[in-house]
Amino acid sequence: MKNYLTAFVFMLSIGTVVLSAGCYKDNKESMYPSVGCDTTNITWNKDIKGIVSQSCAISGCHDATASGGYNFGAYAGVKNMVDNNRFLAVLEAGSMPKNASKLDNCTINKVRRWINTGALEN
Numbered sequence: 001m002k003n004y005l006t007a008f009v010f011m012l013s014i015g016t017v018v019l020s021a022g023c024y025k026d027n028k029e030s031m032y033p034s035v036g037c038d039t040t041n042i043t044w045n046k047d048i049k050g051i052v053s054q055s056c057a058i059s060g061c062h063d064a065t066a067s068g069g070y071n072f073g074a075y076a077g078v079k080n081m082v083d084n085n086r087f088l089a090v091l092e093a094g095s096m097p098k099n100a101s102k103l104d105n106c107t108i109n110k111v112r113r114w115i116n117t118g119a120l121e122n
Contacts, residue, residue, distance in 0.1 A: 037106035039113040043122045044075060048114050051107055052078055055097045075121045082119045088112055 042048065052072050056062045062072040071077040081087035088111055094102035103111075114120075 037109060039106075039109050042110050042114045042117070044114065044120060045122060047110050048078075049075075051103075051111065055100070055103060055107075061098065079119060079121070082115055088115055 056078075057072040059065075062070045062077070064071060064073050070081060072081075078087060088108075090096040091103055091108050091111060097103070
């Protein structure tokens with residue numbers, strides 16, 4: 001009987017270790033951080049203008065044809081949406097860019113940083 005009890009306790013201990021090692025509360029962002037996402041010194045000309053040109057101010061969207069009345073072909077159109085608190089909101093929600101994948105976290109963080117530092121045309 002003693003051998004069975006010892007074996008049971010041993011197996012229970014091993015099972016507890018195995019199960020607890022497989023349980024954690026990390027999320028995808030902390031497990032696989034965006035390597036090289038530098039959000040310091042974000043500027044319109046160096047960072048944001050390119051993001052807008054490639055993701056927003058494209059043909060049939062927010063270019064000179066101004067789909068939905070929003071022309072992001074120039075800073076003023078983007079700044080207007082920033083001032084209305086809508087620009088970042090639609091990016092974070094993933095509703096824009098339309099018919100495309102949500103922008104990656106690094107890109108959204110760059111936009112957020114630019115907005116939080118005044119959304120300057122620099």
